[in-house]
Amino acid sequence: MIVSKKIVLHFPVRLVDRAIVYHLIKDYDLEFNIMKASIIPDAEGLMVIELRGEQANYDKGIKYLTETGVRIQSLGQNVLRNDERCTHCGACVTVCPTKAFKLDPDSRLISFDAGKCIACGLCLKACPPRAMELHF
Amino acid sequence: MSKTIEEINDRIRRGEAVVVNAEEIIAIAKEKGIKKAAQEVDVVTTGTFGPMCSSAAYFNIGHSNPRIKLGGGRAYLNDVNAYAGLAATDLLIGANALPDDDPRNRIYPGEFNYGGGHVIEELVAGKDIRLSVTAYGTDCYPRKKLETLINIKDINEAVLFNPRNVYQNYNAAINVSGKVIYTYMGILKPNMGNINYSTSGQLSPLLNDPYYKTIGIGTKVFLGGGIGFVAWQGTQHNPSAPRNEKGVPTRGSGTLALIGDLKQMRPEWLRGTSMMGYGCTLTVGVGVPIPILSEEILEYTTVTDADIIAPVIDYSSDYPNMVANIIAEVSYADLKSGKIEIGGKQIPTASLSSYSRALIIADTLKEWIESGRFLLTEPVESLPGIESGLKTKPLKERPVTE
Numbered sequence: 296m297i298v299s300k301k302i303v304l305h306f307p308v309r310l311v312d313r314a315i316v317y318h319l320i321k322d323y324d325l326e327f328n329i330m331k332a333s334i335i336p337d338a339e340g341l342m343v344i345e346l347r348g349e350q351a352n353y354d355k356g357i358k359y360l361t362e363t364g365v366r367i368q369s370l371g372q373n374v375l376r377n378d379e380r381c382t383h384c385g386a387c388v389t390v391c392p393t394k395a396f397k398l399d400p401d402s403r404l405i406s407f408d409a410g411k412c413i414a415c416g417l418c419l420k421a422c423p424p425r426a427m428e429l430h431f
Numbered sequence: 432m433s434k435t436i437e438e439i440n441d442r443i444r445r446g447e448a449v450v451v452n453a454e455e456i457i458a459i460a461k462e463k464g465i466k467k468a469a470q471e472v473d474v475v476t477t478g479t480f481g482p483m484c485s486s487a488a489y490f491n492i493g494h495s496n497p498r499i500k501l502g503g504g505r506a507y508l509n510d511v512n513a514y515a516g517l518a519a520t521d522l523l524i525g526a527n528a529l530p531d532d533d534p535r536n537r538i539y540p541g542e543f544n545y546g547g548g549h550v551i552e553e554l555v556a557g558k559d560i561r562l563s564v565t566a567y568g569t570d571c572y573p574r575k576k577l578e579t580l581i582n583i584k585d586i587n588e589a590v591l592f593n594p595r596n597v598y599q600n601y602n603a604a605i606n607v608s609g610k611v612i613y614t615y616m617g618i619l620k621p622n623m624g625n626i627n628y629s630t631s632g633q634l635s636p637l638l639n640d641p642y643y644k645t646i647g648i649g650t651k652v653f654l655g656g657g658i659g660f661v662a663w664q665g666t667q668h669n670p671s672a673p674r675n676e677k678g679v680p681t682r683g684s685g686t687l688a689l690i691g692d693l694k695q696m697r698p699e700w701l702r703g704t705s706m707m708g709y710g711c712t713l714t715v716g717v718g719v720p721i722p723i724l725s726e727e728i729l730e731y732t733t734v735t736d737a738d739i740i741a742p743v744i745d746y747s748s749d750y751p752n753m754v755a756n757i758i759a760e761v762s763y764a765d766l767k768s769g770k771i772e773i774g775g776k777q778i779p780t781a782s783l784s785s786y787s788r789a790l791i792i793a794d795t796l797k798e799w800i801e802s803g804r805f806l807l808t809e810p811v812e813s814l815p816g817i818e819s820g821l822k823t824k825p826l827k828e829r830p831v832t833e
Contacts (some may be wrong), residue, residue: 307557313648319538327587335611335620335621336609336610337609337610337611337621338610338611338621373689380702382702382714382785383785383787384481384782384784384785385781385782385783385785386617386618386627386782386783388769388779388780389620389623389624389625389627389779389780389781390618390781394659398769400768400769400788403665403767403774403785403786403787403790404787413688420540420542420707421617421618421703423482423617423704423705423712423714423783424702424703424704424705424714425544425705430531
């Protein structure tokens with residue numbers, strides 16, 4: 296059975312400069328489509344991919360990633376904004392890798408486009424009043 | 432043309448005062464000219480809503496039976512360290528205070544989810560706060576332990592007292608190093624990946640009265656959703672900072688110490704705030720009315736974001752090491768556009784201060800004045816201006832030999 300899932304990979308600093316995703320193709324016969332990647336030396340790397348292949352291979356590939364130290368997060372998670380706490384400062388705008396936050400130049404209010412959000416969670420801790428919440 | 436504060440107050444009492452916010456006055460003065468605008472407008476309201484670390488609250492909790500002496504003991508509010516160096520039942524909590532067991536930056540970068548600023552917000556919101564005290568016991572204050580819930584409506588006094596708020600201009604922060612840094616100016620990406628700034632610019636109180644001609648000690652203000660007063664010049668008040676031809680400082684300069692009754696403030700204007708890798712603070716809402724006493728004062732209030740210049744400072748090396756280096760000078764109009772160009776590179780910008788909330792503060796103050804419930808005050812003393820020669824000094828470290 297062929298499965299296809301969207302997942303977020305968090306690479307710890309020590310793994311950022313190593314070829315890992317390559318093994319998914321070579322050793323596990325999986326296809327992937329990179330939707331977003333943010334790899335900075337000396338910082339945690341982040342990659343959003345759609346991973347496709349036989350269920351058995353998919354499971355082995357995920358096991359391999361986990362054992363290497365990559366943290367895997369399903370895109371089934373939702374990041375929501377608590378509008379009670381948001382002060383519309385804008386600290387999230389430059390932190391978000393997919394530009395899901397936008398400053399309206401007239402109202403100076405910050406909009407959040409959940410459709411662009413990849414649930415990476417970077418905004419959760421970057422938000423000074425802690426208005427961004429992760430829901431499962 | 433000149434008016435007095437008493438004349439303006441008479442107009443406020445009669446419901447005739449013309450009040451506009453510091454954004455509206457720009458277009459009004461452009462359309463009507465300074466002279467006519469100064470005749471017609473009585474008050475310009477300002478506002479700002481940003482993280483202000485030097486903020487604190489003090490309380491008197493009332494005497495327990497038997498009595499306990501907090502002074503010289505240890506006290507915690509919701510596990511956050513409070514200052515117990517005052518009298519028996521007085522307590523102070525600072526916005527940056529943390530629980531003893533917070534890992535801080537031992538797990539880097541620390542999250543700083545709960546601290547003094549959050550205690551102040553919850554107290555103002557009317558939530559019960561857990562007070563834990565250990566004391567040494569005396570003949571007149573024999574008790575050594577106290578564990579209780581306190582609520583703002585029950586305690587004798589609750590006062591917000593902020594030694595330094597409302598900075599007149601500030602740095603814009605950048606990171607020239609190759610790794611992410613976590614600062615009080617937010618998360619700064621490597622290799623000049625972003626710039627963070629914090630101001631309400633053309634709405635900001637002291638940028639609309641650059642020489643402190645109307646704002647002084649005793650000035651009544653909007654503070655945390657209630658009414659407060661300017662208690663003194665703020666710490667690090669630095670009137671001698673360089674200024675542009677309109678008198679607007681081009682570096683951090685004047686500051687205010689503010690005081691007010693916490694019991695009439697509101698949690699949406701005193702927001703507990705977490706800066707990842709840096710610590711906890713309090714986002715404070717402040718609005719100051721500027722009485723239009725003359726054309727000169729009106730002209731100061733027409734300052735625009737394009738007129739206000741901020742220095743871009745590197746927070747990876749220059750700032751921590753006290754290196755007086757400025758990477759660029761940029762206007763708030765540029766910063767607010769969402770990106771600026773430095774050295775051929777487009778750099779995204781973000782604010783830590785909320786302009787939209789600052790506007791709500793200025794408009795709330797406007798409404799208070801128009802409805803007659805807020806009268807203006809004459810300062811009882813001026814803030815030190817340029818003539819004082821006052822200048823912020825760095826710490827002079829001296830060897831300790833004994």
